[in-house]
Amino acid sequence: MSTHRIRFTLNGRAVEREVPADRLLLDLLREDLTLTGTKEGCGIGVCGLCSVLVDDEVLSACLLPAVLVDGRSVVTIEGLADRPGGTALQDAFITHGGFQCGICTPGQLISASALLAASPSAEEAEVREWMKGNLCRCTGYYGILRAIAAAQPAAGQTDDL
Amino acid sequence: MTFDYVAPGSVAEACELLERGGPDAHALAGGTALMLLYKQGLLRPEKVVGLSRLAELRGVRRLAGGGLWLGAMTTHRAIEAHPDVAGFSPALAKAFASVATIRIRNQATIGGNLAHADPAQDPPPMLIAFDAEVEIAHGAAKRALPLGELFRDVFETALSPGELIVGIRLPPLPTGARATYLKFLPRTEDDYATVSVAARVAVAEDGRCSDARVCLGSVGSTPVRSQAVERALVGQPLTDRVLAEAAALVVGDIDPFDDVRGTASYKRRMAEVCTRRALAEIAAPMAH
Numbered sequence: 385m386s387t388h389r390i391r392f393t394l395n396g397r398a399v400e401r402e403v404p405a406d407r408l409l410l411d412l413l414r415e416d417l418t419l420t421g422t423k424e425g426c427g428i429g430v431c432g433l434c435s436v437l438v439d440d441e442v443l444s445a446c447l448l449p450a451v452l453v454d455g456r457s458v459v460t461i462e463g464l465a466d467r468p469g470g471t472a473l474q475d476a477f478i479t480h481g482g483f484q485c486g487i488c489t490p491g492q493l494i495s496a497s498a499l500l501a502a503s504p505s506a507e508e509a510e511v512r513e514w515m516k517g518n519l520c521r522c523t524g525y526y527g528i529l530r531a532i533a534a535a536q537p538a539a540g541q542t543d544d545l
Numbered sequence: 546m547t548f549d550y551v552a553p554g555s556v557a558e559a560c561e562l563l564e565r566g567g568p569d570a571h572a573l574a575g576g577t578a579l580m581l582l583y584k585q586g587l588l589r590p591e592k593v594v595g596l597s598r599l600a601e602l603r604g605v606r607r608l609a610g611g612g613l614w615l616g617a618m619t620t621h622r623a624i625e626a627h628p629d630v631a632g633f634s635p636a637l638a639k640a641f642a643s644v645a646t647i648r649i650r651n652q653a654t655i656g657g658n659l660a661h662a663d664p665a666q667d668p669p670p671m672l673i674a675f676d677a678e679v680e681i682a683h684g685a686a687k688r689a690l691p692l693g694e695l696f697r698d699v700f701e702t703a704l705s706p707g708e709l710i711v712g713i714r715l716p717p718l719p720t721g722a723r724a725t726y727l728k729f730l731p732r733t734e735d736d737y738a739t740v741s742v743a744a745r746v747a748v749a750e751d752g753r754c755s756d757a758r759v760c761l762g763s764v765g766s767t768p769v770r771s772q773a774v775e776r777a778l779v780g781q782p783l784t785d786r787v788l789a790e791a792a793a794l795v796v797g798d799i800d801p802f803d804d805v806r807g808t809a810s811y812k813r814r815m816a817e818v819c820t821r822r823a824l825a826e827i828a829a830p831m832a833h
Binding site: 430432441447451452495513516 | 549573585597647648652
């Protein structure tokens with residue numbers, strides 16, 4: 385088994401680590417770097433609990449070998465507040481009931497933050513398409529949609545669902 | 546249970562590493578398929594050859610004469626969003642956008658998709674309907690294979706050890722051609738298809754079909770092209786009756802198996818229904 389020295393930016397800070405070839409980003413984050421905000425759910429890329437941003441794109445940390453983030457920028461839920469609109473998004477999830485049990489919430493927020501950056505005034509159909517990959521087993525989807533609508537720059541004109 | 550990882554700086558070097566590693570060496574593109582099989586214990590690679598440094602395998606390019614080239618390391622998301630893909634055919638963009646979720650499409654590449662050879666994938670039937678060829682490197686040598694010939698069985702391709710998919714080449718569309726991709730999803734939207742139908746049909750000035758390609762996913766151990774349907778269309782006007790009679794012939798070309806997305810007999814019935822619907826969708830606005 386080979387090990388690899390990787391250097392990447394994690395929530396704005398430079399990180400350097402020696403990782404085994406098969407170390408997944410999810411385990412690197414949670415176990416080696418003790419950033420436990422990113423959750424493990426299905427472990428097969430379906431549920432979205434482990435959503436993280438790599439170079440501003442949402443990826444599944446449970447299927448991503450850590451060696452592939454060498455030289456790239458990773459943002460986890462712990463770094464969300466430092467993203468433009470991150471705090472407003474968190475506030476909107478609180479105000480509009482964007483979570484129930486909370487285990488999917490880090491992934492929901494990461495995906496929603498990437499959506500707001502990529503398409504700030506997305507219509508509801510686009511929001512639904514974007515958030516399709518983040519399951520909420522409490523089925524609190526309407527609260528999540530309300531929260532995202534409220535966090536859009538043009539919020540205020542957005543009707544409640 | 547773990548593996549050695551190496552990320553070579555050239556295609557030739559990658560091929561050499563794959564050849565030397567033999568059947569226990571695997572290429573790593575986006576990682577969604579390989580890491581999933583590895584985590585589930587279905588694949589035990591000894592060597593993993595990472596392709597992340599091979600920048601020349603990324604990108605989408607229009608080819609002279611109106612064709613299209615997709616680099617093997619291009620993600621599904623990058624392909625679906627590329628203006629040249631929609632410019633070539635909106636159905637092609639739709640087939641890529643039909644895969645799983647945005648998050649998976651950000652990670653999974655088209656080269657990885659083809660090498661994985663899962664017969665339920667969305668892009669392969671559409672690419673076959675566009676007469677795509679897959680470009681395969683072996684060291685400094687290169688060969689091109691009609692995409693339909695790449696797939697041998699579930700998770701099995703015609704690639705030899707040391708061969709690497711580097712790109713996909715689509716020839717220009719025939720004059721008057723339109724295409725569609727129809728994915729039948731009775732469960733959730735991010736699922737694999739129960740049945741999918743990709744079709745490309747051209748109509749001549751006399752209103753008769755001049756060219757047809759029909760290829761289905763999830764109805765056999767590989768994507769399945771239905772030449773019986775194609776032959777029934779060519780030379781005919783695209784009336785509802787012609788479409789229905791042609792679509793009924795699909796059943797003779799497919800060999801679906803039972804899985805969690807439907808029984809074989811259900812898939813056979815739905816393959817006919819979906820083929821008819823896909824053809825009707827293409828034929829409806831063929832006023833031009």
